Amino acid sequence: xxxxxxxxxxxxxxxxxxxxxxxxxxxxxxxxxxxxxxxxxxxxxxxxxxxxxxxxxxxxxxxxxxxxxxxxxxxxxxxxxxxxxxxxxxxxxxxxxxxxxxxxxxxxxxxxxxxxxxxxxxxxxxxxxxxxxxxxxxxxxxxxxxxxxxxxxxxxxxxxxxxxxxxxxxxxxxxxxxxxxxxxxxxxxxxxxxxxxxxxxxxxxxxxxxxxxxxxxxxxxxxxxxxxxxxxxxxxxxxxxxxxxxxxxxxxxxxxxxxxxxxxxxxxxxxxxxxxxxxxxxxxxxxxxxxxxxxxxxxxxxxxxxxxxxxxxxxxxxxxxxxxxxxxxxxxxxxxxxxxxxxxxxxxxxxxxxxxxxxxxxxxxxxxxxxxxxxxxxxxxxxxxxxxxxxxxxxxxxxxxxxxxxxxxxxxxxxxxxxxxxxxxxxxxxxxxxxxxxxxxxxxxxxxxxxxxxxxxxxxxxxxxxxxxxxxxxxxxxxxxxxxxxxxxxxxxxxxxxxxxxxxxxxxxxxxxxxxxxxxxxxxxxxxxxxxxxxxxxxxxxxxxxxxxxxxxxxxxxxxxxxxxxxxxxxxxxxxxxxxxxxxxxxxxxxxxxxxxxxxxxxxxxxxxxxxxxxxxxxxxxxxxxxxxxxxxxxxxxxxxxxxxxxxxxxxxxxxxxxxxxxxxxxxxxxxxxxxxxxxxxxxxxxxxxxxxxxxxxxxxxxxxxxxxxxxxxxxxxxxxxxxxxxxxxxxxxxxxxxxxxxxxxxxxxxxxxxxxxxxxxxxxxxxxxxxxxxxxxxxxxxxxxxxxxxxxxxxxxxxxxxxxxxxxxxxxxxxxxxxxxxxxxx
Numbered sequence: 001x002x003x004x005x006x007x008x009x010x011x012x013x014x015x016x017x018x019x020x021x022x023x024x025x026x027x028x029x030x031x032x033x034x035x036x037x038x039x040x041x042x043x044x045x046x047x048x049x050x051x052x053x054x055x056x057x058x059x060x061x062x063x064x065x066x067x068x069x070x071x072x073x074x075x076x077x078x079x080x081x082x083x084x085x086x087x088x089x090x091x092x093x094x095x096x097x098x099x100x101x102x103x104x105x106x107x108x109x110x111x112x113x114x115x116x117x118x119x120x121x122x123x124x125x126x127x128x129x130x131x132x133x134x135x136x137x138x139x140x141x142x143x144x145x146x147x148x149x150x151x152x153x154x155x156x157x158x159x160x161x162x163x164x165x166x167x168x169x170x171x172x173x174x175x176x177x178x179x180x181x182x183x184x185x186x187x188x189x190x191x192x193x194x195x196x197x198x199x200x201x202x203x204x205x206x207x208x209x210x211x212x213x214x215x216x217x218x219x220x221x222x223x224x225x226x227x228x229x230x231x232x233x234x235x236x237x238x239x240x241x242x243x244x245x246x247x248x249x250x251x252x253x254x255x256x257x258x259x260x261x262x263x264x265x266x267x268x269x270x271x272x273x274x275x276x277x278x279x280x281x282x283x284x285x286x287x288x289x290x291x292x293x294x295x296x297x298x299x300x301x302x303x304x305x306x307x308x309x310x311x312x313x314x315x316x317x318x319x320x321x322x323x324x325x326x327x328x329x330x331x332x333x334x335x336x337x338x339x340x341x342x343x344x345x346x347x348x349x350x351x352x353x354x355x356x357x358x359x360x361x362x363x364x365x366x367x368x369x370x371x372x373x374x375x376x377x378x379x380x381x382x383x384x385x386x387x388x389x390x391x392x393x394x395x396x397x398x399x400x401x402x403x404x405x406x407x408x409x410x411x412x413x414x415x416x417x418x419x420x421x422x423x424x425x426x427x428x429x430x431x432x433x434x435x436x437x438x439x440x441x442x443x444x445x446x447x448x449x450x451x452x453x454x455x456x457x458x459x460x461x462x463x464x465x466x467x468x469x470x471x472x473x474x475x476x477x478x479x480x481x482x483x484x485x486x487x488x489x490x491x492x493x494x495x496x497x498x499x500x501x502x503x504x505x506x507x508x509x510x511x512x513x514x515x516x517x518x519x520x521x522x523x524x525x526x527x528x529x530x531x532x533x534x535x536x537x538x539x540x541x542x543x544x545x546x547x548x549x550x551x552x553x554x555x556x557x558x559x560x561x562x563x564x565x566x567x568x569x570x571x572x573x574x575x576x577x578x579x580x581x582x583x584x585x586x587x588x589x590x591x592x593x594x595x596x597x598x599x600x601x602x603x604x605x606x607x608x609x610x611x612x613x614x615x616x617x618x619x620x621x622x623x624x625x626x627x628x629x630x631x632x633x634x635x636x637x638x639x640x641x642x643x644x645x646x647x648x649x650x651x652x653x654x655x656x657x658x659x660x661x662x663x664x665x666x667x668x669x670x671x672x673x674x675x676x677x678x679x680x681x682x683x684x685x686x687x688x689x690x691x692x693x694x695x696x697x698x699x700x701x702x703x704x705x706x707x708x709x710x711x712x713x714x715x716x717x718x719x720x721x722x723x724x725x726x727x728x729x730x731x732x733x734x735x736x737x738x739x740x741x742x743x744x745x746x747x748x749x750x751x752x753x754x755x756x757x758x759x760x761x762x763x764x765x766x767x768x769x770x771x772x773x774x775x776x777x778x779x780x781x782x783x784x785x786x787x788x789x790x791x792x793x794x795x796x797x798x799x800x801x802x803x804x805x806x807x808x809x810x811x812x813x814x815x816x817x818x819x820x821x822x823x824x825x826x827x
Contacts, residue, residue, distance in 0.1 A: 030751065032685035033526055036512045037249065037505075048251050049205040049221050050282055058207075058278040059088055059128040061268055062135035065291060066113065068148045069120040069360040069713025073113060075145035081127055084141050086134030089275055091267075092125045098237030102266055104227060104259040106166070108326035109363065111235060111266055117146055118325035119362050120713045121290035123263065128271045128279060151713040155322035155357035156299050163358045165327045171338055171641040173421045174349025179314025183305025186315075187389060190302075191381050192788040193374045195322070196295035196367055196701045197717075199725050200506075202251025204261060204292065205282035208268040215242035216269045221250045222261040223504050224544035229536045235266045236273055241537075243269075248533035253506035254697075255366030258544045259328055260292045289718045294707060295367035296333055297322040300378035305348075310386045310397040314349035317341045319375055323356045324363035330356045332478050333366065337375030339422060339645060343762075344432060344472040345379060345401040346417040360713050366546055368697065369761045372473055377789070380469055380765050384772055388784035394769070395445065395468050399436065402470070405429055423642040426472070431743045432651050435675055436470055442738070443468070443655040443673035452657075456777040463660050464670075465774025469766040470653045473759040474646030475548055476634050482543040483631035483647075485553035489518065489561040491623040495610040497522065497529045499561075502542025503554035504534050508757055509686035510550040516682060517555045517750065521562035523591030524609065548650075548755035551682060553629055555750035561627025566591060569612060572621045573598070577607060633747075648747040650754045651740075652676035654695065654763035656732075656770040662778060662804075665797025669699065669767055671734040676763070679745035679754035691737050691760040698764020700726040702789045703771075775799050779807040 040046035064081075066073075082090050093100055093112040103109040113122050124144065129135035152158055180186060206220040215238065222228050225245035233243045245265075250257060264281050271279040283291065299322075304315035319337045323330035334354040341352045383401065387394040403426040404417050418426050426432075440446070445468055452464045477483050487501040499518050505511045511531040519526045536542070543553065573596055574586040584598040584605060591597070596607040616623060636643035654674045660667040674695060678687045704724040708717045717723040744752035768791055775785040778800060785799045 030681060031516070031683065033512060033516060033683055035509050035686065036515060036531060046249060048202050048249065049207060049219055052207055052219055054207065054280055055209065055278040058280050059130065059271060059275060060132040060135045061271055061279050061281040062127050062129070062132070062139045063123050063267065063287070064125045064127065064139045064142050064144070065287065066117045066120055066122040066124055066146070067144065068117060068146050069151035071117045071146040071148040073115055073117055073124070073144070074147050075143065076124060077143035078125060080141035080143070081138050084134070084138035086129040086131055087127060087138045088130065089128040089271055090125060091270055091274070095274070096235055096270065099234040102231045102235065102262060103326065104262070104328060105331070106327040108165070109328070111263060119360050121287070121362055121715070123267070123291070126267045126271065128275065151360040153359055153361065153709060153713055155297070155320055155359055158357040158359055159320050159355045164356050165323045165358045166331045166356045169335060169338065169354045169638070169641070171352040171422045173423070174314060176314045176316060176349045176351045179349040180303065180305045180316070183313045184307050185389065186303065186305045187382070187385055188301070188303040189381060189385055191300050191378060191786070193298040193300060193377045194788070194790045195297040195364065195707045196705050197289060197707060197723055198252070198254045198256030198294070198367060199723070200250070200252030200254060200256055203283050203285060203288045204257070204264050206261070206265045206268050207278065207280045208265065208272040209278045210272045210276050211244070213242060214238050214273065215244070216272055218243065218245045218265050218269060220245055220247055220261055220265050221257055222247050222265070223250070223253045223255070223258040223506065223546060225504065225534055225536050226502070226540065226542040227259065227544065228262040228265045231262045232266050232269045236269060243536070245536045246533050247504050250504065250506040254368045255370065255546060256292060258366040258546050260365055286718045289723070290715050291362060293324055293328060293362045293365035295701070296330065296364040296371065296374060297707070298337065298374040298377070300374070302378050302382050304382055306386055308390070309400055310390050310392060311400050312346065312348045314347065316351050317378055318353045318355070319378065320355045320357055321371070321374070322359055322361070322364060324359055324361040326363040328363040328365050330364065333371035335371070335478055337371035339474060339478070340372040340375035341379055342420060343376040343379050344403060344470040344651070345383070345398070346403050347421050350421045352421055361709065368694070369758045370547060372758070373698065373701070373762050373765070376762055376765060380769060384769060385784040388776060388781060391782070393449065394773070395440070398468070398470065402432060402436070403429055403472070404433070422645070424644045424646065426649060427746050428649070428651070428743065431677060431740070432470070432472065435651055435677060435740050436468070436653050439653045439655060439673060439675040440468065442675070445655060448657065461661065461663055463662055463774040463777045465658045465660065465770040465772070465777070466655070467766050467769035467773050468653060468655045469763070469769050471651060471759055471762045473650050473762065475552065475650055475755045476631055476645060476647045477543065477547045477549060478636065478645050480634060480636065483549070483553065483634060484543060485557040485629050486539040486542065487554060487557035487561045487627040488538050489558065489565060489625045489627065491565065491613055493614055493617050495528065495613050497524065498532055499529060499558055500532045500535065500538045501554040501558055502534065502539040503550045504545040506545070508550070508690060509683065510545065510554065512686060513551045513682045514554055514558045517558050518562045521559055521566060524594055528594070548757040548759065550757065551753070552749055552755055553631070555682070556629035557627040559627065559750060560629055561625045564627065565623070565625040568621060568625070569596070569616055572616050572619060573607070573612060576615060576619060577605070648745060648749065648754065650677055650756070650759040652759055652763055654766040656766035658767065658770045658774055660771065660774040660796060662775070662800040665793035665795070665800065667771065667793065667796060669730070669732045672732040672736070672766070674737045674760070674763055675740055676737070676760055677740040677743060677754060678756050679743065679749065680752045681739055682751060682753045684739060687739060687756045688737050690756045692735070694758070694760030695763045696726050696731065698761040699767045702764055702768040703791050704730070706790045706792055771796060775803055778803040783807070
């Protein structure tokens with residue numbers, strides 16, 4: 001049976017505390033409060049873009065896509081499209097009044113293609129009709145002629161031809177060549193790491209309503225409203241202030257709506273302004289999958305030197321990202337793959353090279369982990385390979401290579417093993433080692449290892465595997481200017497509070513955490529604080545909700561606003577109340593339990609929050625405040641490949657156990673144990689939910705979610721029938737999740753918490769490593785099997801057959817060698 005995750009502050013405890021007289025500030029933050037939209041989610045009352053009431057005169061937009069992956073557009077005849085029933089407008093690139101390139105960082109993304117075709121699914125034109133059906137039928141009337149050319153689909157071949165979307169980047173630390181030459185052991189290997197479709201439940205969708213002065217109001221499912229505001233304004237040729245974006249919630253994003261929600265908003269805005277009518281655009285699932293980018297597939301290589309204990313001396317790692325046809329966010333994504341090519345291990349003297357290959361596919365984009373998971377995969381493969389080469393357990397080799405301080409666990413005092421290959425010092429090393437030690441003990445790793453080894457020795461078909469893998473994930477945008485956030489706070493005269501910030505809610509609980517922060521700062525019950533939709537006319541110039549930074553940045557901005565308003569109220573109260581006694585004691589003022597409290601002991605005075613707010617209003621004190629936050633300390637010099645790109649690291653570890661049928665390749669994950677570092681948690685219930693979800697999504701990326709393109713460049717895994725995300729039945733039968741206790745963030749994050757959006761995703765690597773462990777038993781653990789991802793049953797079966805064949809051949813060679821030797825010769 002499945003075991004429930006253990007939670008010290010359960011939802012039941014949360015409800016009990018709400019009815020008690022305990023401190024409201026204790027409930028407000030660090031407490032397992034329910035998601036602010038939880039009831040709406042489960043009852044179906046939470047409105048998403050397609051649930052917004054469509055204006056009666058709204059037009060429906062459909063897009064015409066390229067049917068080939070590469071070529072020249074020689075003819076685009078849309079006359080029959082214009083004459084189709086219900087059609088009101090048809091637009092192409094020639095109809096765009098402003099910018100035609102909507103690349104988010106670097107140019108290369110035309111809103112419509114009008115010459116070169118770069119991928120199958122590229123937008124050619126758009127149709128606006130009176131109904132969605134009429135628009136979709138009209139698209140089929142287009143006459144499209146393309147001089148088709150061979151498609152480049154292999155990123156390794158593209159890299160060899162130096163076909164890149166951005167220049168190659170290198171991190172280099174020490175004399176890695178000499179380290180390789182002098183190392184007692186050298187291994188090399190390569191791997192293919194598959195991509196991943198975001199498969200958000202709510203697809204790409206937007207509703208655009210024309211407003212005064214050539215402006216538009218855009219309702220969008222979008223992780224980066226400010227960027228979309230900018231692009232819509234530039235496409236229309238209007239100032240940014242003429243465009244307002246509103247985003248209340250997304251039905252999932254995972255990075256797929258960070259940059260790639262913008263094209264649809266731009267297209268719908270063009271229609272709305274040209275016709276002066278509302279325009280709605282929503283992509284069917286298959287079109288969504290073909291037209292939008294994925295997690296980057298990667299081809300990774302390593303050549304590493306190590307000593308007789310498996311400790312790395314140095315080496316050379318190369319990661320090649322399949323970027324698709326344009327840059328999008330690939331520069332930063334491949335950078336992060338490079339930053340995380342070490343995971344939790346000191347590489348020694350090493351070079352890490354990142355290449356960004358151009359292929360004729362949709363431009364790949366952000367996805368939970370942002371390249372970090374793909375980078376970690378190569379070093380985790382190397383840890384397994386080194387262990388098999390030396391005849392050690394992989395956990396032993398992993399522990400020996402963990403970042404550590406000088407002199408720690410036998411590390412020589414003159415050896416630095418706490419500095420990354422890009423020059424950042426790794427802090428909280430004790431936390432990393434304690435976390436893995438605690439998980440090893442709580443999961444009974446060594447007892448289970450002995451049991452599994454014994455089982456595999458007597459089970460020729462079904463093999464079991466076990467793996468413990470760590471995670472060290474850097475928190476911050478690698479682009480420094482994105483590490484900022486704003487917030488706007490209003491207190492109304494009845495004492496209710498409204499907070500708005502620049503982050504977006506995609507189900508991860510960001511809005512809940514921000515409300516908790518405000519409630520804590522103002523000493524209020526959480527029920528008194530409400531959040532409003534993210535809007536660009538309330539908080540401008542916002543950063544995307546990405547890089548696990550949502551609560552860190554926006555929580556701090558909200559805290560800044562609330563604390564400034566609180567201090568203003570204290571200043572007012574000190575002179576307004578109890579004038580006969582000379583006013584209240586300013587130094588002892590605090591807000592708690594919905595009251596202003598001043599003084600100590602018998603001299604204590606309590607004034608209800610509502611009374612304080614009313615008095616401040618009558619006294620003409622502003623009850624509105626803005627907040628701002630910019631992450632300190634971070635910097636990175638791209639020219640030298642050196643700096644501190646991350647404010648701090650989040651840590652975690654997972655133990656996965658699998659059972660594999662080696663005659664069919666089918667397997668199941670029987671147990672998973674997770675211990676994860678979130679600092680002092682803002683909301684343990686939400687954090688554990690993120691850890692569970694991240695692990696399962698990571699497991700799906702590495703096992704079942706296979707992206708397949710045919711030779712013509714057409715994505716054939718374009719729906720749930722051919723693309724398999726994990727389902728409920730794929731959960732481990734035993735699933736234990738705990739939060740690391742007693743280790744607050746060493747940096748001054750919001751209440752010393754840590755980000756939890758992306759780091760747990762990479763815990764899923766333990767499942768892949770456990771599959772390799774099970775397969776290795778086919779060769780008496782002497783061979784480290786090659787297993788590309790996703791490790792589908794087909795790939796697992798092929799790996800098992802290859803191991804059996806190699807093991808049989810090796811045994812035959814050994815027997816033949818024995819037969820040729822005299823009886824007294826040693827083996």
